[in-house]
Amino acid sequence: MKTRIIEHISCVAEKCYPCHIRQFALFADLQRDDFKHLNLPIESVELLAGESLYQETDEPDFVYTIRSGLVKLVHYLPNGSYKITRLLYKGDLVGIEALSDSNYLQNAIALQNTAICRISVEEIKCLNHTSPHLYKQLAMRWQKIQSDAHIWLTQFTVGSSRKRVANLLLYLAENSEEESFYLPSREDVGALLSITAATASRIIAEFKRHDFLRIKGENAVINKAKFEQIC
Amino acid sequence: MKTRIIEHISCVAEKCYPCHIRQFALFADLQRDDFKHLNLPIESVELLAGESLYQETDEPDFVYTIRSGLVKLVHYLPNGSYKITRLLYKGDLVGIEALSDSNYLQNAIALQNTAICRISVEEIKCLNHTSPHLYKQLAMRWQKIQSDAHIWLTQFTVGSSRKRVANLLLYLAENSEEESFYLPSREDVGALLSITAATASRIIAEFKRHDFLRIKGENAVINKAKFEQIC
DNA sequence: CGGATCGTTGACAGGTATCAATGCTGGTGG
DNA sequence: CCACCAGCATTGATACCTGTCAACGATCCG
Numbered sequence: 001m002k003t004r005i006i007e008h009i010s011c012v013a014e015k016c017y018p019c020h021i022r023q024f025a026l027f028a029d030l031q032r033d034d035f036k037h038l039n040l041p042i043e044s045v046e047l048l049a050g051e052s053l054y055q056e057t058d059e060p061d062f063v064y065t066i067r068s069g070l071v072k073l074v075h076y077l078p079n080g081s082y083k084i085t086r087l088l089y090k091g092d093l094v095g096i097e098a099l100s101d102s103n104y105l106q107n108a109i110a111l112q113n114t115a116i117c118r119i120s121v122e123e124i125k126c127l128n129h130t131s132p133h134l135y136k137q138l139a140m141r142w143q144k145i146q147s148d149a150h151i152w153l154t155q156f157t158v159g160s161s162r163k164r165v166a167n168l169l170l171y172l173a174e175n176s177e178e179e180s181f182y183l184p185s186r187e188d189v190g191a192l193l194s195i196t197a198a199t200a201s202r203i204i205a206e207f208k209r210h211d212f213l214r215i216k217g218e219n220a221v222i223n224k225a226k227f228e229q230i231c
Numbered sequence: 232m233k234t235r236i237i238e239h240i241s242c243v244a245e246k247c248y249p250c251h252i253r254q255f256a257l258f259a260d261l262q263r264d265d266f267k268h269l270n271l272p273i274e275s276v277e278l279l280a281g282e283s284l285y286q287e288t289d290e291p292d293f294v295y296t297i298r299s300g301l302v303k304l305v306h307y308l309p310n311g312s313y314k315i316t317r318l319l320y321k322g323d324l325v326g327i328e329a330l331s332d333s334n335y336l337q338n339a340i341a342l343q344n345t346a347i348c349r350i351s352v353e354e355i356k357c358l359n360h361t362s363p364h365l366y367k368q369l370a371m372r373w374q375k376i377q378s379d380a381h382i383w384l385t386q387f388t389v390g391s392s393r394k395r396v397a398n399l400l401l402y403l404a405e406n407s408e409e410e411s412f413y414l415p416s417r418e419d420v421g422a423l424l425s426i427t428a429a430t431a432s433r434i435i436a437e438f439k440r441h442d443f444l445r446i447k448g449e450n451a452v453i454n455k456a457k458f459e460q461i462c
Numbered sequence: 463c464g465g466a467t468c469g470t471t472g473a474c475a476g477g478t479a480t481c482a483a484t485g486c487t488g489g490t491g492g
Numbered sequence: 493c494c495a496c497c498a499g500c501a502t503t504g505a506t507a508c509c510t511g512t513c514a515a516c517g518a519t520c521c522g
Contacts, residue, residue: 077385077390085381105381135359145377145380146336146380150336154316161478195478197500198479198480198503202503391510392509416469417468418468427511427512430511433470
Protein backbone atom coordinates (compact mmCIF):
# COMPACT_ATOMS: atom_id res chain seq x y z
CA MET A 1 0.00 0.00 0.00
CA LYS A 2 1.59 3.22 -1.17
CA THR A 3 -0.43 5.28 1.26
CA ARG A 4 0.55 8.87 1.08
CA ILE A 5 -0.64 10.69 4.14
CA ILE A 6 -1.53 14.08 2.81
CA GLU A 7 -2.56 15.69 6.00
CA HIS A 8 -2.88 14.78 9.64
CA ILE A 9 -6.25 15.97 10.79
CA SER A 10 -5.32 16.00 14.43
CA CYS A 11 -7.51 18.89 15.39
CA VAL A 12 -10.54 16.90 14.31
CA ALA A 13 -13.19 19.24 15.53
CA GLU A 14 -11.88 21.90 13.20
CA LYS A 15 -11.69 19.67 10.14
CA CYS A 16 -14.45 17.10 10.45
CA TYR A 17 -17.18 19.19 11.93
CA PRO A 18 -17.46 21.59 9.01
CA CYS A 19 -16.57 19.00 6.36
CA HIS A 20 -18.89 19.35 3.37
CA ILE A 21 -19.42 15.61 3.06
CA ARG A 22 -19.86 14.98 6.76
CA GLN A 23 -23.60 14.75 6.30
CA PHE A 24 -23.00 11.62 4.23
CA ALA A 25 -20.24 10.30 6.38
CA LEU A 26 -19.72 8.24 9.47
CA PHE A 27 -19.63 11.20 11.80
CA ALA A 28 -22.82 12.76 10.52
CA ASP A 29 -24.59 12.57 13.87
CA LEU A 30 -21.71 13.54 16.09
CA GLN A 31 -22.11 16.75 17.96
CA ARG A 32 -19.36 19.26 18.40
CA ASP A 33 -18.71 17.92 21.88
CA ASP A 34 -18.28 14.39 20.66
CA PHE A 35 -15.31 15.41 18.62
CA LYS A 36 -13.53 16.38 21.80
CA HIS A 37 -13.37 12.68 22.62
CA LEU A 38 -11.30 11.92 19.55
CA ASN A 39 -7.71 11.23 20.48
CA LEU A 40 -6.04 9.72 17.47
CA PRO A 41 -5.54 11.76 14.36
CA ILE A 42 -7.69 11.14 11.33
CA GLU A 43 -5.49 11.07 8.29
CA SER A 44 -6.21 12.20 4.80
CA VAL A 45 -5.07 9.86 2.05
CA GLU A 46 -5.08 10.35 -1.70
CA LEU A 47 -4.86 7.49 -4.11
CA LEU A 48 -4.24 7.63 -7.83
CA ALA A 49 -6.34 5.43 -10.09
CA GLY A 50 -5.13 1.87 -9.80
CA GLU A 51 -3.46 2.24 -6.41
CA SER A 52 -4.35 -0.08 -3.57
CA LEU A 53 -5.89 1.14 -0.33
CA TYR A 54 -5.45 -2.10 1.54
CA GLN A 55 -5.05 -5.79 0.88
CA GLU A 56 -6.82 -8.72 2.48
CA THR A 57 -3.65 -9.58 4.31
CA ASP A 58 -3.15 -6.16 5.90
CA GLU A 59 -3.76 -5.75 9.59
CA PRO A 60 -7.34 -4.51 9.95
CA ASP A 61 -6.48 -1.41 11.94
CA PHE A 62 -8.31 1.23 9.94
CA VAL A 63 -11.60 2.03 8.36
CA TYR A 64 -11.85 4.56 5.57
CA THR A 65 -14.40 7.13 4.54
CA ILE A 66 -14.38 8.13 0.89
CA ARG A 67 -14.50 11.86 0.38
CA SER A 68 -14.39 11.71 -3.41
CA GLY A 69 -13.56 9.20 -6.10
CA LEU A 70 -14.37 5.54 -6.62
CA VAL A 71 -13.06 2.34 -5.05
CA LYS A 72 -13.56 -1.31 -5.99
CA LEU A 73 -13.44 -4.29 -3.63
CA VAL A 74 -11.66 -7.13 -5.35
CA HIS A 75 -11.42 -10.82 -4.56
CA TYR A 76 -8.71 -12.77 -6.37
CA LEU A 77 -9.62 -16.24 -7.54
CA PRO A 78 -7.37 -19.30 -7.53
CA ASN A 79 -7.19 -19.36 -11.34
CA GLY A 80 -5.64 -15.89 -11.51
CA SER A 81 -8.78 -13.96 -12.41
CA TYR A 82 -10.69 -11.76 -10.02
CA LYS A 83 -14.18 -10.77 -8.97
CA ILE A 84 -15.34 -7.29 -7.98
CA THR A 85 -17.79 -7.62 -5.11
CA ARG A 86 -18.67 -3.97 -4.46
CA LEU A 87 -18.15 -0.42 -5.63
CA LEU A 88 -17.76 2.35 -3.08
CA TYR A 89 -18.66 5.96 -3.61
CA LYS A 90 -18.43 9.27 -1.81
CA GLY A 91 -19.52 8.91 1.80
CA ASP A 92 -19.13 5.13 1.86
CA LEU A 93 -17.23 3.43 4.63
CA VAL A 94 -14.57 0.96 3.49
CA GLY A 95 -13.30 -1.92 5.58
CA ILE A 96 -16.10 -1.83 8.13
CA GLU A 97 -15.44 -5.49 8.97
CA ALA A 98 -12.32 -4.30 10.80
CA LEU A 99 -14.66 -3.00 13.51
CA SER A 100 -15.78 -6.58 14.21
CA ASP A 101 -12.21 -7.79 14.67
CA SER A 102 -12.41 -9.51 11.30
CA ASN A 103 -9.69 -9.42 8.70
CA TYR A 104 -10.43 -7.43 5.60
CA LEU A 105 -12.55 -9.57 3.34
CA GLN A 106 -11.30 -8.11 0.08
CA ASN A 107 -8.68 -5.90 -1.51
CA ALA A 108 -9.61 -2.25 -1.94
CA ILE A 109 -8.32 -0.53 -5.07
CA ALA A 110 -9.01 2.96 -6.40
CA LEU A 111 -10.64 3.08 -9.83
CA GLN A 112 -10.33 6.84 -10.11
CA ASN A 113 -8.22 9.29 -8.19
CA THR A 114 -9.72 9.12 -4.74
CA ALA A 115 -9.57 11.16 -1.54
CA ILE A 116 -10.11 9.27 1.68
CA CYS A 117 -10.11 9.80 5.44
CA ARG A 118 -8.32 7.08 7.35
CA ILE A 119 -9.75 6.42 10.79
CA SER A 120 -8.27 4.18 13.45
CA VAL A 121 -10.41 1.24 14.49
CA GLU A 122 -9.39 1.80 18.11
CA GLU A 123 -10.73 5.30 17.84
CA ILE A 124 -14.13 4.16 16.67
CA LYS A 125 -14.32 1.61 19.43
CA CYS A 126 -13.59 4.30 22.01
CA LEU A 127 -16.14 6.64 20.49
CA ASN A 128 -18.69 3.88 20.66
CA HIS A 129 -18.20 3.76 24.41
CA THR A 130 -18.53 7.47 25.01
CA SER A 131 -21.03 8.53 22.40
CA PRO A 132 -24.14 6.67 21.27
CA HIS A 133 -24.44 8.64 18.04
CA LEU A 134 -22.13 6.48 16.02
CA TYR A 135 -24.24 3.35 16.30
CA LYS A 136 -26.99 4.70 14.14
CA GLN A 137 -24.58 5.57 11.37
CA LEU A 138 -22.82 2.24 11.65
CA ALA A 139 -26.11 0.40 11.46
CA MET A 140 -26.94 2.39 8.33
CA ARG A 141 -23.61 1.39 6.81
CA TRP A 142 -24.21 -2.28 7.52
CA GLN A 143 -27.65 -1.93 6.07
CA LYS A 144 -26.18 -0.37 2.94
CA ILE A 145 -23.79 -3.27 2.56
CA GLN A 146 -26.65 -5.71 2.76
CA SER A 147 -28.67 -3.79 0.25
CA ASP A 148 -25.69 -3.51 -2.12
CA ALA A 149 -25.12 -7.25 -1.83
CA HIS A 150 -28.77 -7.70 -2.69
CA ILE A 151 -28.34 -5.61 -5.82
CA TRP A 152 -25.22 -7.48 -6.81
CA LEU A 153 -26.93 -10.85 -6.39
CA THR A 154 -30.21 -9.97 -8.03
CA GLN A 155 -29.07 -7.58 -10.78
CA PHE A 156 -25.53 -8.61 -11.67
CA THR A 157 -25.58 -12.40 -11.49
CA VAL A 158 -28.92 -13.19 -13.09
CA GLY A 159 -29.97 -13.37 -16.72
CA SER A 160 -28.05 -13.01 -19.97
CA SER A 161 -24.82 -11.08 -20.23
CA ARG A 162 -26.63 -8.40 -22.15
CA LYS A 163 -29.12 -7.81 -19.37
CA ARG A 164 -26.42 -7.82 -16.73
CA VAL A 165 -24.39 -5.22 -18.57
CA ALA A 166 -27.51 -3.11 -18.99
CA ASN A 167 -28.24 -3.41 -15.26
CA LEU A 168 -24.70 -2.42 -14.42
CA LEU A 169 -24.74 0.63 -16.66
CA LEU A 170 -27.99 1.76 -15.09
CA TYR A 171 -26.51 1.25 -11.63
CA LEU A 172 -23.43 3.27 -12.54
CA ALA A 173 -25.54 6.02 -14.04
CA GLU A 174 -27.77 6.23 -10.99
CA ASN A 175 -24.84 6.39 -8.61
CA SER A 176 -23.23 9.23 -10.47
CA GLU A 177 -23.93 12.81 -9.53
CA GLU A 178 -23.50 13.97 -13.07
CA GLU A 179 -25.07 12.98 -16.34
CA SER A 180 -21.96 11.04 -17.31
CA PHE A 181 -20.34 8.32 -15.24
CA TYR A 182 -17.08 6.46 -14.97
CA LEU A 183 -17.16 3.36 -17.15
CA PRO A 184 -14.80 0.67 -15.86
CA SER A 185 -12.45 -1.22 -18.16
CA ARG A 186 -13.96 -4.18 -19.99
CA GLU A 187 -11.99 -6.48 -17.76
CA ASP A 188 -13.47 -4.84 -14.66
CA VAL A 189 -16.96 -4.98 -16.14
CA GLY A 190 -16.35 -8.68 -16.63
CA ALA A 191 -15.13 -9.06 -13.05
CA LEU A 192 -18.25 -7.28 -11.82
CA LEU A 193 -20.64 -9.49 -13.75
CA SER A 194 -18.80 -12.82 -13.84
CA ILE A 195 -18.41 -12.73 -17.60
CA THR A 196 -15.28 -12.41 -19.74
CA ALA A 197 -13.81 -9.13 -20.88
CA ALA A 198 -14.37 -10.15 -24.52
CA THR A 199 -18.09 -10.67 -23.94
CA ALA A 200 -18.34 -7.39 -22.04
CA SER A 201 -16.59 -5.60 -24.89
CA ARG A 202 -18.89 -7.10 -27.52
CA ILE A 203 -22.00 -6.05 -25.65
CA ILE A 204 -20.80 -2.54 -24.89
CA ALA A 205 -19.69 -2.10 -28.49
CA GLU A 206 -23.14 -3.17 -29.62
CA PHE A 207 -24.76 -0.61 -27.31
CA LYS A 208 -22.49 2.04 -28.80
CA ARG A 209 -23.43 1.07 -32.35
CA HIS A 210 -27.11 1.33 -31.45
CA ASP A 211 -26.32 4.70 -29.87
CA PHE A 212 -27.74 3.64 -26.50
CA LEU A 213 -24.40 4.62 -25.04
CA ARG A 214 -21.81 7.30 -25.77
CA ILE A 215 -18.25 7.09 -24.52
CA LYS A 216 -15.77 9.92 -24.07
CA GLY A 217 -12.53 8.66 -22.64
CA GLU A 218 -13.29 6.91 -19.37
CA ASN A 219 -16.75 8.44 -19.10
CA ALA A 220 -20.04 7.42 -20.59
CA VAL A 221 -23.61 8.65 -20.95
CA ILE A 222 -26.54 6.32 -21.49
CA ASN A 223 -30.07 6.52 -22.75
CA LYS A 224 -31.75 5.39 -19.54
CA ALA A 225 -35.09 4.68 -21.14
CA LYS A 226 -33.55 2.25 -23.61
CA PHE A 227 -31.70 0.45 -20.87
CA GLU A 228 -34.70 0.13 -18.60
CA GLN A 229 -36.41 -1.44 -21.56
CA ILE A 230 -33.61 -4.00 -21.95
CA CYS A 231 -33.68 -4.98 -18.26
CA MET B 232 -48.01 -15.73 6.37
CA LYS B 233 -49.58 -18.64 8.13
CA THR B 234 -47.80 -17.87 11.36
CA ARG B 235 -48.89 -20.18 14.06
CA ILE B 236 -47.93 -18.77 17.41
CA ILE B 237 -47.03 -21.83 19.38
CA GLU B 238 -46.22 -20.20 22.64
CA HIS B 239 -46.07 -16.73 24.08
CA ILE B 240 -42.82 -16.41 25.90
CA SER B 241 -43.94 -13.53 28.04
CA CYS B 242 -41.89 -14.43 31.04
CA VAL B 243 -38.79 -14.00 28.97
CA ALA B 244 -36.26 -14.33 31.72
CA GLU B 245 -37.52 -17.82 32.40
CA LYS B 246 -37.46 -18.95 28.79
CA CYS B 247 -34.65 -17.09 27.05
CA TYR B 248 -32.05 -17.06 29.75
CA PRO B 249 -31.69 -20.83 30.00
CA CYS B 250 -32.36 -21.45 26.28
CA HIS B 251 -29.91 -23.98 24.92
CA ILE B 252 -29.25 -22.00 21.77
CA ARG B 253 -29.00 -18.64 23.48
CA GLN B 254 -25.24 -18.76 23.21
CA PHE B 255 -25.64 -18.57 19.42
CA ALA B 256 -28.48 -16.15 19.50
CA LEU B 257 -29.12 -12.47 19.62
CA PHE B 258 -29.41 -12.34 23.39
CA ALA B 259 -26.18 -14.21 24.06
CA ASP B 260 -24.60 -11.35 25.97
CA LEU B 261 -27.63 -10.22 27.90
CA GLN B 262 -27.42 -10.62 31.63
CA ARG B 263 -30.24 -11.85 33.77
CA ASP B 264 -31.04 -8.27 34.71
CA ASP B 265 -31.31 -7.15 31.12
CA PHE B 266 -34.20 -9.49 30.58
CA LYS B 267 -36.19 -7.54 33.13
CA HIS B 268 -36.29 -4.69 30.63
CA LEU B 269 -38.16 -6.78 28.10
CA ASN B 270 -41.78 -5.73 27.90
CA LEU B 271 -43.25 -7.30 24.84
CA PRO B 272 -43.62 -11.03 24.59
CA ILE B 273 -41.30 -13.04 22.44
CA GLU B 274 -43.30 -15.49 20.45
CA SER B 275 -42.40 -18.95 19.35
CA VAL B 276 -43.33 -19.80 15.76
CA GLU B 277 -43.12 -23.11 13.96
CA LEU B 278 -43.13 -23.36 10.19
CA LEU B 279 -43.56 -26.44 8.08
CA ALA B 280 -41.28 -26.91 5.10
CA GLY B 281 -42.42 -24.59 2.33
CA GLU B 282 -44.27 -22.13 4.56
CA SER B 283 -43.51 -18.43 4.42
CA LEU B 284 -42.17 -16.53 7.39
CA TYR B 285 -42.63 -13.11 5.85
CA GLN B 286 -42.92 -11.47 2.48
CA GLU B 287 -41.16 -8.39 1.15
CA THR B 288 -44.39 -6.50 1.38
CA ASP B 289 -45.08 -7.26 5.05
CA GLU B 290 -44.68 -4.52 7.59
CA PRO B 291 -41.16 -4.86 8.99
CA ASP B 292 -42.21 -5.12 12.62
CA PHE B 293 -40.35 -8.26 13.65
CA VAL B 294 -36.97 -9.90 13.53
CA TYR B 295 -36.65 -13.63 13.95
CA THR B 296 -34.09 -15.92 15.53
CA ILE B 297 -33.93 -19.44 14.17
CA ARG B 298 -33.89 -22.07 16.90
CA SER B 299 -33.79 -25.02 14.51
CA GLY B 300 -34.40 -25.70 10.85
CA LEU B 301 -33.46 -23.94 7.66
CA VAL B 302 -34.78 -20.82 5.93
CA LYS B 303 -34.15 -19.39 2.46
CA LEU B 304 -34.31 -15.74 1.46
CA VAL B 305 -35.92 -15.47 -1.94
CA HIS B 306 -36.10 -12.67 -4.46
CA TYR B 307 -38.65 -13.05 -7.24
CA LEU B 308 -37.59 -11.90 -10.69
CA PRO B 309 -39.74 -10.13 -13.26
CA ASN B 310 -39.72 -13.18 -15.57
CA GLY B 311 -41.34 -15.40 -12.94
CA SER B 312 -38.23 -17.19 -11.77
CA TYR B 313 -36.49 -16.51 -8.48
CA LYS B 314 -33.10 -16.16 -6.89
CA ILE B 315 -32.09 -17.39 -3.43
CA THR B 316 -29.80 -14.82 -1.86
CA ARG B 317 -29.05 -16.43 1.51
CA LEU B 318 -29.60 -19.50 3.65
CA LEU B 319 -30.22 -19.11 7.37
CA TYR B 320 -29.36 -21.67 10.01
CA LYS B 321 -29.78 -22.17 13.72
CA GLY B 322 -28.88 -19.03 15.63
CA ASP B 323 -29.18 -16.75 12.60
CA LEU B 324 -31.19 -13.57 12.77
CA VAL B 325 -33.71 -13.09 9.96
CA GLY B 326 -35.03 -9.74 8.81
CA ILE B 327 -32.37 -7.65 10.55
CA GLU B 328 -32.99 -4.84 8.07
CA ALA B 329 -36.22 -4.16 9.93
CA LEU B 330 -34.08 -2.69 12.71
CA SER B 331 -32.91 0.03 10.29
CA ASP B 332 -36.44 1.02 9.40
CA SER B 333 -36.03 -0.67 6.05
CA ASN B 334 -38.62 -2.88 4.43
CA TYR B 335 -37.76 -6.55 4.23
CA LEU B 336 -35.45 -7.02 1.27
CA GLN B 337 -36.55 -10.55 0.46
CA ASN B 338 -39.15 -13.21 1.15
CA ALA B 339 -38.29 -15.70 3.90
CA ILE B 340 -39.44 -19.28 3.36
CA ALA B 341 -38.76 -22.40 5.42
CA LEU B 342 -36.95 -25.17 3.58
CA GLN B 343 -37.35 -27.64 6.42
CA ASN B 344 -39.61 -27.60 9.42
CA THR B 345 -38.31 -24.69 11.39
CA ALA B 346 -38.67 -23.33 14.93
CA ILE B 347 -38.28 -19.60 15.34
CA CYS B 348 -38.50 -16.88 17.99
CA ARG B 349 -40.33 -13.80 16.83
CA ILE B 350 -39.07 -10.59 18.42
CA SER B 351 -40.63 -7.17 18.11
CA VAL B 352 -38.48 -4.53 16.47
CA GLU B 353 -39.73 -1.99 19.00
CA GLU B 354 -38.48 -4.24 21.75
CA ILE B 355 -34.98 -4.40 20.31
CA LYS B 356 -34.88 -0.67 19.91
CA CYS B 357 -35.83 -0.22 23.57
CA LEU B 358 -33.25 -2.73 24.70
CA ASN B 359 -30.64 -0.88 22.71
CA HIS B 360 -31.34 2.19 24.79
CA THR B 361 -31.16 0.52 28.17
CA SER B 362 -28.54 -2.17 27.62
CA PRO B 363 -25.32 -1.91 25.64
CA HIS B 364 -24.90 -5.67 25.32
CA LEU B 365 -27.03 -6.08 22.25
CA TYR B 366 -24.85 -3.94 20.01
CA LYS B 367 -22.02 -6.41 19.96
CA GLN B 368 -24.32 -9.22 18.89
CA LEU B 369 -25.99 -7.05 16.28
CA ALA B 370 -22.64 -6.04 14.85
CA MET B 371 -21.70 -9.71 14.64
CA ARG B 372 -24.92 -10.43 12.75
CA TRP B 373 -24.25 -7.67 10.26
CA GLN B 374 -20.74 -8.93 9.86
CA LYS B 375 -22.07 -12.43 9.19
CA ILE B 376 -24.36 -11.08 6.50
CA GLN B 377 -21.46 -9.38 4.81
CA SER B 378 -19.35 -12.48 4.98
CA ASP B 379 -22.20 -14.63 3.65
CA ALA B 380 -22.68 -12.21 0.78
CA HIS B 381 -18.99 -12.51 0.09
CA ILE B 382 -19.29 -16.30 -0.10
CA TRP B 383 -22.31 -16.05 -2.37
CA LEU B 384 -20.53 -13.68 -4.73
CA THR B 385 -17.20 -15.43 -4.82
CA GLN B 386 -18.24 -19.09 -4.60
CA PHE B 387 -21.69 -19.29 -6.11
CA THR B 388 -21.55 -16.88 -9.06
CA VAL B 389 -18.10 -17.63 -10.47
CA GLY B 390 -16.84 -20.41 -12.71
CA SER B 391 -18.57 -23.29 -14.44
CA SER B 392 -21.84 -24.74 -13.22
CA ARG B 393 -19.99 -27.82 -12.09
CA LYS B 394 -17.68 -25.85 -9.82
CA ARG B 395 -20.53 -23.81 -8.43
CA VAL B 396 -22.53 -26.89 -7.53
CA ALA B 397 -19.44 -28.37 -5.90
CA ASN B 398 -18.90 -25.18 -3.91
CA LEU B 399 -22.53 -25.18 -2.81
CA LEU B 400 -22.42 -28.81 -1.67
CA LEU B 401 -19.29 -28.10 0.34
CA TYR B 402 -20.96 -25.08 1.90
CA LEU B 403 -24.03 -27.10 2.82
CA ALA B 404 -21.90 -29.87 4.27
CA GLU B 405 -19.87 -27.46 6.35
CA ASN B 406 -22.93 -25.74 7.73
CA SER B 407 -24.50 -28.97 8.84
CA GLU B 408 -23.91 -30.30 12.31
CA GLU B 409 -24.18 -33.85 11.12
CA GLU B 410 -22.41 -35.85 8.48
CA SER B 411 -25.40 -35.58 6.18
CA PHE B 412 -27.08 -32.36 5.13
CA TYR B 413 -30.31 -31.14 3.61
CA LEU B 414 -30.02 -31.04 -0.18
CA PRO B 415 -32.39 -28.47 -1.70
CA SER B 416 -34.56 -29.26 -4.70
CA ARG B 417 -32.88 -28.94 -8.07
CA GLU B 418 -34.91 -25.84 -8.73
CA ASP B 419 -33.63 -24.27 -5.49
CA VAL B 420 -30.06 -25.29 -6.30
CA GLY B 421 -30.56 -23.51 -9.60
CA ALA B 422 -31.96 -20.45 -7.86
CA LEU B 423 -28.97 -20.41 -5.52
CA LEU B 424 -26.40 -20.59 -8.31
CA SER B 425 -28.14 -18.73 -11.14
CA ILE B 426 -28.35 -21.82 -13.31
CA THR B 427 -31.35 -23.81 -14.51
CA ALA B 428 -32.84 -26.72 -12.64
CA ALA B 429 -32.06 -29.01 -15.56
CA THR B 430 -28.37 -28.14 -15.44
CA ALA B 431 -28.30 -28.56 -11.67
CA SER B 432 -29.93 -31.96 -12.01
CA ARG B 433 -27.46 -33.12 -14.66
CA ILE B 434 -24.47 -32.15 -12.53
CA ILE B 435 -25.82 -33.65 -9.32
CA ALA B 436 -26.74 -36.84 -11.15
CA GLU B 437 -23.20 -37.02 -12.49
CA PHE B 438 -21.78 -36.62 -8.98
CA LYS B 439 -24.02 -39.45 -7.85
CA ARG B 440 -22.85 -41.71 -10.68
CA HIS B 441 -19.23 -41.05 -9.73
CA ASP B 442 -20.20 -41.79 -6.14
CA PHE B 443 -18.95 -38.40 -4.93
CA LEU B 444 -22.38 -37.91 -3.43
CA ARG B 445 -25.00 -40.15 -1.85
CA ILE B 446 -28.61 -39.14 -1.47
CA LYS B 447 -31.15 -40.53 0.95
CA GLY B 448 -34.46 -38.75 0.63
CA GLU B 449 -33.85 -35.04 1.18
CA ASN B 450 -30.45 -35.62 2.74
CA ALA B 451 -27.05 -36.12 1.22
CA VAL B 452 -23.49 -37.04 2.19
CA ILE B 453 -20.49 -35.99 0.15
CA ASN B 454 -16.90 -37.04 -0.24
CA LYS B 455 -15.38 -33.71 0.81
CA ALA B 456 -11.93 -34.48 -0.52
CA LYS B 457 -13.27 -35.07 -4.02
CA PHE B 458 -15.23 -31.85 -3.95
CA GLU B 459 -12.35 -29.77 -2.69
CA GLN B 460 -10.44 -31.16 -5.64
CA ILE B 461 -13.16 -30.05 -8.05
CA CYS B 462 -13.27 -26.50 -6.66
C1' DC C 463 -54.40 -47.36 -8.37
C1' DG C 464 -54.07 -42.84 -10.32
C1' DG C 465 -52.37 -38.33 -10.21
C1' DA C 466 -49.21 -34.82 -8.93
C1' DT C 467 -44.69 -33.45 -8.25
C1' DC C 468 -40.05 -33.70 -8.83
C1' DG C 469 -35.78 -35.62 -10.88
C1' DT C 470 -33.47 -37.37 -14.95
C1' DT C 471 -32.17 -37.38 -19.55
C1' DG C 472 -32.10 -36.38 -24.67
C1' DA C 473 -31.95 -33.24 -28.72
C1' DC C 474 -31.07 -29.07 -30.23
C1' DA C 475 -30.28 -24.11 -30.50
C1' DG C 476 -28.19 -20.26 -28.80
C1' DG C 477 -25.00 -18.02 -25.83
C1' DT C 478 -20.50 -17.53 -23.95
C1' DA C 479 -15.58 -18.74 -23.35
C1' DT C 480 -11.39 -19.18 -25.56
C1' DC C 481 -7.70 -17.89 -28.42
C1' DA C 482 -5.86 -14.94 -31.45
C1' DA C 483 -5.45 -11.12 -34.75
C1' DT C 484 -6.15 -6.38 -35.52
C1' DG C 485 -7.15 -1.61 -34.41
C1' DC C 486 -6.97 2.31 -31.34
C1' DT C 487 -5.07 5.59 -27.97
C1' DG C 488 -2.25 7.83 -24.78
C1' DG C 489 2.28 8.30 -23.10
C1' DT C 490 7.35 8.29 -23.69
C1' DG C 491 11.63 9.16 -25.46
C1' DG C 492 14.41 10.27 -29.35
C1' DC D 493 7.11 16.93 -33.15
C1' DC D 494 6.83 12.46 -34.44
C1' DA D 495 7.64 7.46 -34.09
C1' DC D 496 7.15 3.92 -31.31
C1' DC D 497 5.38 1.14 -27.74
C1' DA D 498 2.32 -0.74 -24.28
C1' DG D 499 -2.03 -1.45 -22.90
C1' DC D 500 -6.69 -1.77 -23.86
C1' DA D 501 -10.79 -2.39 -26.96
C1' DT D 502 -12.73 -4.66 -30.77
C1' DT D 503 -13.73 -8.40 -33.55
C1' DG D 504 -13.60 -13.08 -35.81
C1' DA D 505 -13.59 -18.24 -35.68
C1' DT D 506 -14.54 -22.04 -33.23
C1' DA D 507 -15.62 -25.22 -29.54
C1' DC D 508 -17.92 -25.91 -25.53
C1' DC D 509 -21.30 -25.08 -22.23
C1' DT D 510 -25.77 -24.08 -20.79
C1' DG D 511 -30.67 -23.00 -21.62
C1' DT D 512 -34.83 -24.60 -23.57
C1' DC D 513 -38.34 -27.77 -24.44
C1' DA D 514 -40.02 -32.07 -23.96
C1' DA D 515 -40.38 -36.91 -22.79
C1' DC D 516 -39.92 -40.32 -19.46
C1' DG D 517 -39.19 -42.28 -14.81
C1' DA D 518 -39.41 -42.34 -9.81
C1' DT D 519 -41.62 -41.31 -5.64
C1' DC D 520 -45.13 -39.93 -2.60
C1' DC D 521 -49.77 -39.40 -1.23
C1' DG D 522 -54.56 -39.55 -1.31
